[in-house]
Amino acid sequence: MGLYKTFFSANTTLQEGAPLNNTGQNEVVEFWYGGAASSATTSYNRFIFRFDTTKLREKYSSGEIMSGSVTSHKLSMTSTGSFDKRLLGQTDIIGRQRASSFDMILSLIPTGQTNWVEGVGNSFNYGSRNTDFGLTEKLTDGPSSWKKRTTLDNWEFEGVYSGNAPTETILTQQNFELGNENLSMDITETMEKIISGETANSGLILSLSGSYETLTSTTRNFFGFFSRHTNTIYSPSIITSFSGSVQDDRKRVYVDKTNRLYLYTQKNRDPINLDSVPSEVTIRDYDDTIFSAITGSSIVQQGKGIYYVDLFIPNSGGSMNDHTFEMWTDTWSGVTVDTIPLPAVELEFTIKDNKNYFNIGNNLEEPVQYGFSFYGISNGEKIKQGDVRKVFVIAQVKYNPEDDVIVDNLQYRLYIRQGRNQIDIIPFTDVNRGFNQNYLTIDTSFLFQHEYFLQLKLTSNDVEITLPEPLSFQVVEEL
Incomplete structure (x- = not known):
């Protein structure tokens, strides 16, 4: 399986009740519903975003990704509350309750409203400071907002669509039982239509389902995801997964x-x-x-x-x-x-x-033990962001290292370290088995500046062995 990420090119939050307020530069996409402790009211917001499919189309056109091999396109956003379960159900210092048990829906921004801007605002209008995320107050009235999509143009309907039901068909929805789950929505059919040009790429709108937008209560419920301005590995993206590792049998x-x-x-x-x-x-x-x-x-x-x-x-x-x-x-x-x-x-x-090939009898074969090395990337090497590297995996049978061998059932993953945690960037996927070599390709165009670790896993005779010594390298902006 291969993987490619398309990141957002613009995003912002539209706030009902603050028709001109913009938060397009905020590092966090914060959602809320319900009212305030002083009165039983209703308040909510919606999130719009868009992405550029140019590079993905180029990969389709070049054959790097064959359109028939794509298994899914998934919208992926990381919850800001996913790192500490102690936050579940807690109340923040301004009296808001962390939300749980709610539904979110996704739909297209209507055709004809393609021209909208992200804006330069940052903080939400709570009077002084967004204490939950520690952001310095910076209020901006300007587009895009609940009312306006550019300085001169209003949305056809305030909040993109009127009432509490999208004008366009709901593409998909997701339930959040605890409220700290990451968002993962399958938008394969829609993405394929956008890439082919059948559907206009006006952007998408993510919102609470209508029954939550209209909920009246004395408690404001909130939750959040990282936005494209997070400057971390948690930037939201469309993850394209495709099949097609090379498994060449010419020598076997x-x-x-x-x-x-x-x-x-x-x-x-x-x-x-x-x-x-x-x-x-x-x-x-x-x-x-x-x-x-x-x-x-x-x-x-x-x-x-x-x-x-x-x-x-x-x-x-x-x-x-x-x-x-x-x-x-x-x-x-x-x-x-x-x-x-x-x-x-x-x-x-x-x-x-x-x-x-078929081993049938009374003898169970022992798993073959190998030693592995890499070339194509040196351990500790610094790689310029955007480079594409072909990494060759050299395998030798332990205790008989004279000849290099081509190995079946070999996988790799790419991960980063945060403290004692390992976070997968590319989960275990098949290493290519060519005519005379095992190899894989690392595309750094969708990798952030960080230190990465490349690790192998071998399956032999129902035994899975994850090799303990990964290859490390750094992705940097400039060499």
Whole structure:
């Protein structure tokens, strides 16, 4: 699984009851509902945000992310109350109650209201100081606010939509039982439509469901998330997850097993996409007889300059037993680059007896023990934010380190340390297994300036081993 983050390009809170107040620069997105201790009233707010999909579209266009491989796009926001459970249900020094058991909804900002500004305000208007988060008071009347979206333009309806139900269809919603949960909303269908241009990217609006907005009480209930101005790793984002780690079987083609054969295309040693997928892959056996001709959708582009076919060779009646370790070929035809047709590409592989793949009997295999090292990033290296690094994983069998080996079932994760806690930035995901190497790619464009740790985990014979010594590196703004 791969992962890419798209961060917000603008966000601000719209406050009912303060129609001109702006808090676009606040480090925290604070929500509330209910009234005040002095009287049974109702008060609430809404949060608008937008994001730029240009880089994500470029990755789609280049094949770095294949649109068909995307498994989800999720809106992710970190709760400011998620770090200390002792805050649950507590009252702050100005009498507000930490909220619990409520629902939030997400919808599109209506088309035609794309032009709105984030604003320069910071604090909420509580009279002196936002004591809950320690922010210095800075009140600003200006757009965007409950009433206005720019200096000259009002919202069509105050608060973006009239009443307590969105004008646009509710995309999704989430229940918060304790009130300190992080927000995670699946917006896959909407994001795909925005990326394709089918849906205008006017931004989205996050709000309490209508029944909470209209709640009248003598208690003001509040909760918060980090905004895009947090200057921490908790900046809100759209997390795009996609499948497609390379698992190249060319060196391990077994009979009675589905094997994946890859073609890699490069120009001046850089990956390049063909004008279209090859038209045919012809498989010839040890006797140069055509075994199969693979065409159409069975030839798959997996990534930028990466194509594959799946091949199953049955061992009918043991007919292949006498031909293991003999050379077969796969010929890729219809290869065109920059409108230039190139000659067919013939590659080779040998098939192996399925006895080396299926271990059936009274003997349980011991897990293989490996030693690992990296190259592509040096331990402790400083990397400029935005760089993309290819990291190779060198594996050697312990007590027999003469030869490097290619390893199955190898995963990695990327995390940071905060005190004694480890916080995943990329959870464990498969390491690519290429023709002659294990490798992974680190894209620092969505990493903040921080120290990161790269850790491996190996699964062998139902045993999971997380390697204790990670590789560390720092992402910096300038070298």
